[in-house]
Amino acid sequence: MPRRSRVPAVIAAVATVGSLLVAPTASAAPAPEPPEDYCRGQCHHILPPGQNGNATFAELVGHMLLGTRPPHSDDQLGKYDALVAGYPKLTTDTIREFFNDNSFGVPEDEVERRYSPREDVTIVRDETAGIPHIYGSTRSGTTFGAGYATAEDKLFLMDALRRAGRGEVTPFAGGAQANREMEQRFFAAAPYTEQELRRQIESVAASGERGRTALRDAQSYVDGINAYLEKAHEGRYFPGEYVATGHVDPVTNEGEIEPFELTDLVVLASLVGAQFGGGGGGEVQNAIARMSLHERFGVQRGERIWQAFRAENDPEAISTIHDGQSFPYGNSPENPKGVAMPDPGSVRPQQLVFDRTGSAAEPADDPARPEAHNPEPAGDGAEALRGMFDDGLFPEGMGQQGSMSNALMVSGQHTESGHPVAVFGPQTGYFSPQLLTLQELQGPGISSKGASFAGLSFYTLLGRGQDYAWSATTAAQDIIDTYAVELCDPNGGPVSGDSNYYLFHGECLPMRTVERDNSWQPNLGDDTAEGSYRLMSFRTRYGPVTHRGTIEGEPVAFTTARSTFLHEVDSIIGFQKFNDPNAIRSARDFQRAAHDVNYTFNWFYADAEDTAYFNSGANVVRQPHVDPSMPITSDPAHEWQGWNPANNTADYAPFAAHPNSTNQDYYISWNNKQAPGTAGASPAKGAVQRGDLLDSRVRGQIEAGDPFSRVELVQAMADAGVTDLRAERVLPDLLRVIDTAPIADPDTRRLVDGLRAWLADGGERVEAEPGSRRYAHAEAIELFDAWWPLLVRGEFEQAVGPEAYRAMTEVMQINESPSGWQNREPDLHRGQGHQGSAFLAGWYGQVSKDLRNTLGEDVPGGFGEPLCAGGDAESCRSMLLDTLDQAAATPSEQTYPGDADCDAGDQWCADAIAHSRIGGIGQDLISWQNRPTYQQVVEFPAHR
Template sequence: MGRGSRGRAALAATVTVLASGLAASAAAAGVLQAEGVLPPGQSGFVSLAGLTSGTGSPHLYDQNQMYIDFRRKPLLFQIDRPVGAVETPRPGVTIARDAAGVPAVRAGNEADAWFGAGYAIAQDRLFQLEAFRHATKGRLAELTGSGALADDLVSRRDYYTESERQRMYERLSPRLKTRILAYRDGINAWIDRVRLSPADLPAEYVATATLPTPWTVDDSIAVGIFLARTVPSGDGNELANLRTVQQSGVRALQQLLPLRTTGRRPTIPAADADFSQGRARTAREERDALKRSAAFAQTLPRPSAVAAAAPARKAGLAPGRIGRTGGSYMFAVRRKDGHAFLFNGPQLGFSTPELFVEVEVHWPGHDLRGVTAPGIPVIGIGHNGKVAWGFTSGLSDEDDLYAEKLVPGKPETYIYKGQERQMECRDETFQFKNLAAAVLGGGLPEAGQRTERICRTVHGPVQHREGDVAYARRYAIWMRDVETLEGIVALNDAASIRDVDRAMNLVTWNENVMAADSQGNIGYWHPGLFQQRPKGWDDRLPYPGTGEAEWPGLVDRTRTPRVINPKQGWLANWNNVPTRSWTNGDGESPERVSGAFHRGSFLMDLVRRLHRAPDFEAAKATVQRAGSTAQQRVLAVTRTRLRAAARGATGDAKVVLDTILRWDGDYVRTDARGTIDPGVATWLELKRRAAAIALGRLGDGVKRFDGTPSRSHEYDISPGAAYALRTLKPAELRTAAAAAHGALAERFGTADASAWRDPRKLYDVGAQGAGSAPDLPFFDRGTWEQVIELGP
């Protein structure tokens, strides 16, 4: 049976699962246990008095030690437990805060409830709101200085003008518009209070010589658009792939970035369903497409190293730290008695304060608790008493790069369908200043402006020019980003897994969603807007912009990957592919090409064991194991020739391989001096040496495949190291081990492997304001964590 036939049969099976696989219990049910943690704390408020010390609210850092100790606070509704003092920002709206400072808003109607939410979030994160609206409109340099100009250019170039945002807002439902307006009014009520009360003014306003101005609907829309585009995914790697093909040939691309990597494990079990991104291509069609694209690649100018690295920079340095796609993980497990367990740990990079803020909102018939990004009136991740849900970045390829052939002598004219076309271009002026450096460091204020020319073609914004080619990116979500808010509102309303399924047909972003309901059902969705691939061209390289490689359309949102109540009884995702036939695309998520060594495989093994005897404490133990173990060390024992290499090893190579095999992968456990197991440094060095051997065979164009893992996954594996572990023979691994021994002996000043102990690694905690980032030992864990049990 061909891949397309298998996909159609599996899809039919999935429809059956979605229609009839739901638990039948109608008994009263709900959230039975719920715990979570948001390090370093709920608040971002630094007082004027605390400007130089980074102090202010008692809830700036109060969850940090809790997180380090793998403890969490209750996430049940505050109505079920004692709360602190109650505030009434206007008649009919009350705000109570628990011991962690988390606000619970109660009101008699939906608009008043979201007014209260806006007011409470502004209390906690007013300057973060300021930074977000500047960043998402390409004005961050006005607050922080010229260092933000590159990010501001991306924001204005690849996103929208104010009039375009207004058109998107006008298409929203009356209900969502009312909610956005009420949320705006709540923020502004607190701003009015702050302008009359200097003690409540965040210190960052003094440092930047600004004052809070009224929040607008456009501010919320800009933040919502940015989150919908950048948190789920980033731009593609077509230019980097083009450079690889031109330097090292098609074989290098096929070896290191295949469309499907051997040994990879999808979230949706093959026994339940299979999906492809539009029409599935045969193996022959894929080979022909690569041959055609490779030939076209040879006609294009070679991209510079800087241009090839630009998409990675964009994904890792999103303006204002919004949308840093470090990864995320989640799992759901069913128990035979109708209970279900859900965990979610979104990994968006730790900072003071965090991207997320907690809030609880109640109005008649609606109860919500969870986290959201300041600026948008929805609960992003959380529960409503009947359903709990979580997100991870989908990281699928929902955009493509088009090589536009420029007309000689006309830099803003290109050829499309045999005709000359004029780009849509405009000049954008960027202001910058940095008074914060002068206030805090005694330096001189910085100020100035820069004007940039921004252009679009029929395919989208022009992101790069090289010779006679302009590269324009086409986004499947273009001008539909804000529709995702409608889907999240429907998700917040869901009373069952079936309701979640309907809500996922409304979102346009590519966040993986996992949910569990109070009747013991679990489900997973890989939703959003995806382009159907042009049949004759390869996913990994730029398409010609001449009109011969256009998308046939978008994938029907009801046919995006999803499953409810899989036969195995559990689900797990750590940014791995959603389903068997899904391709790696252009490698926008480089770790996906690691195949059997992807961190998702490690999580799946843990969750499969949890499913044998699932309970709340066992779920928390699973999280602790996942967040403190170098995943690939565990996977390498059973999925490589590591043991075979050790059996034949002698001398230095034997010392290295035996040290790794004795180590259980834990990088948290320390000795009296605060140093970690020697297996950590030994494993890292072996991976580097093995990758050097394997990649050395493929030419200079593949060096990027041995890049550094993201700061959320410091002990993760690079594509190059994964390729080495898949392909090197035992003798070659012994050669790598011997080289690793020499490097380690030199670094530590001894050949005694027991002394190869590094200090416990600290996480790189950033700052989104004047808060002083506390020390945080490294864990491969969520920025926010929730563990929830639901049942009758």
Template sequence: MARKAGALLAALAAMLFAAGAGGSAQRVDYAAVALDVLPPGQSGDLRFPPTASDQLPLYDGLTPQTSVTARDLSRYFKSERFGVTGKVVRVEHPRPGLRILRDRWDVPHVYGRTRVDVEFGAGYATAEDRYVFMEQLRGPGRIAAMDVPGIDPFALATSGRQFVPTEATEQRLQDQLALIRDAGAKGRQLLADTTSYVAGINAYYRSKGIGLRPWTVTDVIAVGSLLGANLGVGGGDETRRTMFLDALIQRLGSERGTAIWRDLAERLDPATPVSVDGTFQYDTVTAPGAKNVVVDDGSFEPWGTPHAVGFHFHNPVAASNALLVSARRSATHHPLFVAGPQVGYYFPQILLELDLHGGGIDARGASFPGLSMYVLLGRGKDFAWSATSANSDIVDQYAETLCGDDTHYLFKGECRAMTTFDAGVLKGNGTEPDRRLEFRETVHGPVIGYARVKGRRVAISSERSTGGRELLSAIAFQDLNTNRVHDVKSFYSAMNQLEFTFNWFYADDKDIAMFSSGRLPIRAPGVASGLPTDGTGQDEWRGFESLAGHVRGANPSGGVILNWNNKPGRGFSASDDNWSYGPVQRVKLLQLAVAKRRMHTLASLVGAMNTAATQDLRAISVLPALLKALGPARGGFELQLLDTLVKWQQRGGHRIDRNGDGKIDDPGAALMDAAWPRIADAVIRPVLGPLTDRLKKLLPVDDPANSRGSSYFSGWYSYVVSDLDRTIPEFCGGGDPRACQSSLWNAPVAAGNELVASQGRDPSQWRADATRERITFGFLPKTGRWTNRPTFQQAITFDSHRPR
């Protein structure tokens, strides 16, 4: 009987997929191979059913593999084809016209007779899999939408603390609805889709007797704000960076201090790797000028009182990679696509998978709970798409000239009163009482604090280009999910509607492409976006870049598009809060791995990704410059140290624990871990002196392998290599090559002596601890080996297409 029931369910799935939601035109899947993986698993059930962690063995199983075969793909990924592959395990009927089929991985395949049914089903399935996590997002999302100073909304979401919004906060969210309606037919459809989605969430709550406040469209807006605030933003750290500039000027003088500051910022370093051909001039003014201010060192006073969540300076999220191979470098003569976002590791996972069909929608992939009326990263009928965080500069800080007192400021010749906004109450916890979140605002945005400029007190305000417009970006996903996207040109047009800052990747059966999105401000001539702008009104934004101003490219001359959060295109300035776009970027690991073959298969491309995923960037991209600067070994112990590092590099520079003994297999990793902070300090400190420790707060010395997964995005890797590659170093040894060499040797020797004391005299027995960098999943009592790889990852290729 059970076998017959399973056969009937499988037949039902096939009929639904072939006939479509309304039994009309046949749906066609044009993929030759479609695979994905999302650890630990689809289920968010705190009772830990098998589907809460059944994708972790797939994900972790690939980690030690550097040579990947076609058979390995089906072993370490699951199907991403439209419809259920294999048996239908469960069928749900939340309402007439709607079926939700669950496969062995518990992925919901949603089939609706109408578009309303599909969106309702997306909401219902999302609530079923992630409602506990969704509830944690509603309050922090509102804090993100209001740009409340001093709070990291994503950290708040993971802390479990509650936020009670005011009517004023709710009204600001409601104001977005009019903006969406004004966006025309797509805007009205977005509201209709979101309304149906919310109805599905609430239907699930009612069906299970979950007595929580019903969801509304404004909750979806709030969640969109939270996602954008964490992954789709860049800039907004000008004050802190210019206090460091002021400190450098005081130490080194105006000319040299400014030159060193610009060198460290690396905003337009011509040696940094990029992803597409061409030059895209954006924000090319990097020198301080009359239209900017330099904040006096140490003068900034943040608004409000620091609390348990922590005072927040935005740090760019380093997440995600993409490997796209064009048709001419593919063994099948069709593009290859291996890509995904690195969003960290949690339980429940903050992404979930959906397969949506009906009413013109056909899409499968990953989405974000509370925003999953559309698939955000995945595939359509005959194309795939994914994203990496771009961190383009869409947030600026302004120095407001005060007039009279701290609550009045000068704008366009008029002394204006600041307004006060009451966002709501952040509920207390065991160590903190309730806190009312009130802050002042100017025409530019929230006042984040006060500071001094040449001794004069100013207010510092912050303006975000996407503020009050968060849900509008979902129109881009509407185009993707309804398959309006059908070629590179339509892909560019669709993603240009997305105002958050991401790099987007596309592949069909003929083409590969990339588009860097964002509502990019056009700044007044002479304004350097790396410093606070004079807020008196003469140098306001002049509009926003059109599609033509965005980094984009298709089918590049080299036959590949590779991105690992590196700069998307030449001439495009890094944001003020990102000082890591120098010559050493982890994307070079992908470049080296892909370059080993002229022609690729999907398996070899996955292998290239996975090779880079366990490599230590310092071993591959920093060690050559270091070895050259060190010169010959000075004695037997030094020779042993060099031999340990060189052999590690020759073996690939990997950080793998293949035998599960809790230790990294290669001794070179242990030596580099101990030596690296000393090496970086030896290079930078001779010039910066006590300011070296200040620089560490702006850009960490290292971005090591860790339990969160993503590693080696930021760090002093480029600083070290750039300086050591000079004929005469500028920083190391204070410009004296011999002093530089001597100080550099002290670093590995001190590290070696430390390891001798803790692990013995034989370097071949030294081991780094692999347990501290194992990937963890919150409450889930399972872990995985460290890998520098997307959390959700697709491996897909298409061999045909709809009529063009």
């Protein structure tokens, strides 16, 4: 946390602007009774750190000076953190110590505040968590109230995110390196013009009555945001970050907080979709790695290794659907046509940044630099806020595509009550304020409670209705293809690799450019020099250009064709139905509504009688001969079936072709494989994946004939959430190789015994004593953290060669540890630590398969001949022992580098979750846990 500064002038500034302290209280008539709640007190949820994400200037100063925080800004953090130590003794009576009640309504003795921002809506805040319960006498009043309440809680966050989605962070918050990286990342993914944003709104509105209703709901929501924005600015209780970023003068109140528009919602939807709702797009990296293996081993052997590494349909992979159904999608055909393999060494990224001046011309920071979560404040008076965003408004690593959620559901035939039980939620990262916001919505055609992304909360996106609950995990099936577009010269001359003309159906067309001219000045919230640059996206009808290269010597551009491009808000219809009690009366109703969501999510549903699963997404129908894992030649014969380049529409897989199921014995999802036949877009969905941790615990209890309770399902989730996947699933294979002969050296034998003891104790990363900040088996855990990158490199690099090994790490990093280290070498990948989510991406299954090959086992989907240390079993064992000794000699400071939160070598701290600030209020560290950010515990005893 930031050090406290004594700044006398701050006190004077706070006195001058004392009216910024709190918003005025508005009176309101009592809210109407909510509809009947069929959960009967058996629905709970949690979302750290707290509901309130706004802080006035005075509250920011108080936080800097005294460490205080505004009410409800951190009151869910302690409950969330406590589950790590408390889950083994969890009971039905103690569940509220770790989760908040998620019932409809607020008992009168628990009302904190009641007010009406408009005559057709009443908002009631509960005293437990400050959640807004919004009751509209009209539909418009309901969504207006949602906008008003969300702005009360998350205005600055919403404002910052709409800038990020447009690629315009630096003019808003300064030219810090992290700000530039953030705006570049999202601009590259969705380089839209304002006209295209408006056109998406018009398209949904023209789709039918539900589309028109959605447009009216969204407009009322925006009106609510702007009503609060105007009152807060006039009343001087707006978020203090507007002072820190120089947008409003703290004394005169002069300055502007720009009103929201409908197009801002499209921007926010595209940001969320890019972060959590897409899949595919790594085809260029796949091609480079595959070619490297072919060059090393020849086509036949190289292809066997590539297919085993790729794990497209690994026969050993667990999947969410296991009832005998198969759902083929995204698979590579045996004899593909139209594969566009680049010439070796020819590929280079498409330039995105042009015309650098000032600080924009400075070299980028070292990618291995530890990130700063809580930079220190400095200065005096209003200048006390100077430096708050010196390292950028957004944390490093934000904006990289995420896949970080889990779900556990057990059908009524395997529960103590006879009713389904669910524990599920999305993992959206840990931020202060949180990207999600909580709410209850009650109005004509809307009845829900749960979480939504701030700025999109006119509907509840994940939560519960009157007698059902739902949640989602990121699915990431492949809806993004890479096309190799032949470059041309419009005058018929020689073609350069830098040409901005391309061939489309025989015509030489100019690429379309979308630009952002961003400039910034030093201001109160930015200590960098002034500067400017231009962001420029080059777009073809096959999508934005991401790389350039050559194929057989001819220059090409590689483009990203995404099925949701220009359709970011189409999913609004599905979410509208989720909130409509008349639309959702059964599991099948919910599945049909989920089919209207075009982002790639796994949807889970539970009511008193049924469970259901559906995998949503705009799954394009490809030509049967096309390999979606490789770049594709841009030719009509290889395009998506029914593709219309004018509006990027195509033929899509029908409902029945999407993985779907009802009342399976149990469902688990941790971003694992959806169903047999559904190809993974990432090599992570193979023989060992973190979904195994959930599957083994739930399946084992069901096979033992032991029915589940809510408490036991929470315990299964929590136990998996503190377990090291590598220890539970790969360490046994490592030990079996080592145990093929006695260990001569006593020191090495002691190291192995320590690992064996950790595994026997569950392979968990938990404190020896609650609050001690020291792990049980700390030495074994540190040894294994240091060993993993050494053993993976030793196992594979000698066999495949340095060039292919490096190319394969660009397809998938070898590790995703809680502390953030990925491939160990700083020039390859430095992961973002302190984010909780771990063990998604990594060579876990690949290591396991090869070790079992080395032991002489017949491994389905394996590499064939062993690769480990060149393929010799004795050499493989020697390599493991040698690298284990090297790991033991690795200094703790190297395994756990220090950063702004932690001293170098502090193991617990390196793993610990830090809520990255997108604003001025920081949070305390909490224990590592691999768990959804927002989580529900659900068991409905009754149904409408």
